[in-house]
Amino acid sequence: MSDNTLLAEVVTIVETAGELLRERFTAEPPHLDDREQVVAAIHANDEAVLDLLREPLLAARPGAGWVEDELEGGELPAGEWWVVDPAEGNINHIHGLTDWGLTATLVRDNQPVLTVVHLPLAGTTYTAIAGGGAYQDGVPLSPSAKKSFDCAMVGTGQAKPGESAETYRRIGESVTAVLATGAAVRVSVPATLQLIHVAAGRMDVFWQFSDVRSGLVAGALLVAEAGGVLTDVRGEPWSVGSESVLATAPGLHGEAVELLGGVR
Structure with missing residues (x-):
């Protein structure tokens, strides 16, 4: 078939x-x-x-x-x-x-x-x-044309209950860093719906410090096929084995990596 x-x-x-x-x-x-x-x-x-x-x-x-x-x-x-x-x-x-x-x-x-x-x-x-x-x-579907975080709608969230203390710290530090740009930040679940919004241009950026497959693979394919940019938070190609995910409108990927790639 x-x-x-x-x-x-x-x-x-x-x-x-x-x-x-x-x-x-x-x-x-x-x-x-x-x-x-x-x-x-x-x-x-x-x-x-x-x-x-x-x-x-x-x-x-x-x-x-x-x-x-x-x-x-x-x-x-x-x-x-x-x-x-x-x-x-x-x-x-x-x-x-x-x-x-x-x-x-x-x-x-x-x-x-x-x-x-x-x-x-x-x-x-x-x-x-x-x-x-x-x-x-x-x-x-197609992603948004935005090129600056000061007007962006962005989002993140936790992948599962009982994340590690390090993951919770990264989530908090990343939200603080992005809020300083003037972006509107949503911290919510599930990841799939936020990734869909990026693919459809309703949101501009989504990132997550976790690799739960079932919450990422569907949205990841939709973002990539819609013409968005899909990597990990350091800008490396995303795969199911990646420890993080970053999905963005094309004009925001570079700034997103600068903001999030330094969160360790």
Whole structure:
């Protein structure tokens, strides 16, 4: 099956699963009293939606592997792998917030080559194939034309609970450095939605000091295919093994590296 044919099938699979996640959503104030209840609610969403994703995606691409742990980072073995997040922004979903969706990305020899991101509440689907551009509901995406941080909308966030003290320090220092430029800074989750905004020109820069694959591969491919710049915070080419990610509009990448590359 060609990647173009596969993409259409993946869109159907992800949008079908998204309907279940939408049905599980409520904007009513949640009754979550402690960490145990929060974790249980997150796992319940994952387990319910994964049943509609795993087998159809594996059947669509026989021989591809499946990444079990959503919070893993680093390089994968050679070959094809499905990197999937059944509820990207799950913490928002269970708290009645609207920033969440589903992602399915095919990674081939450690390069994302095909992705689908579906936002059920908006009824919107983002797609990309390596070398084929990035799209929102079939309309091409492109990054912003800004060239100065003093008018930029930028963002960062944590990749997972329990980050290291060093990562928290880097997040704080980087936000302080960028705020001094006059940029508007969003510190939020999930990463995928911020990367989508960079690809679509709604945001200008996103960076993150972490390498959780499931939160990055989909958005990374969308940014790259839309014409944005994708590296690590020091300006080196990004890969699934990178310890950080930096996605920018073309006119802001140099300044972003100057600001963020010195945060150690």
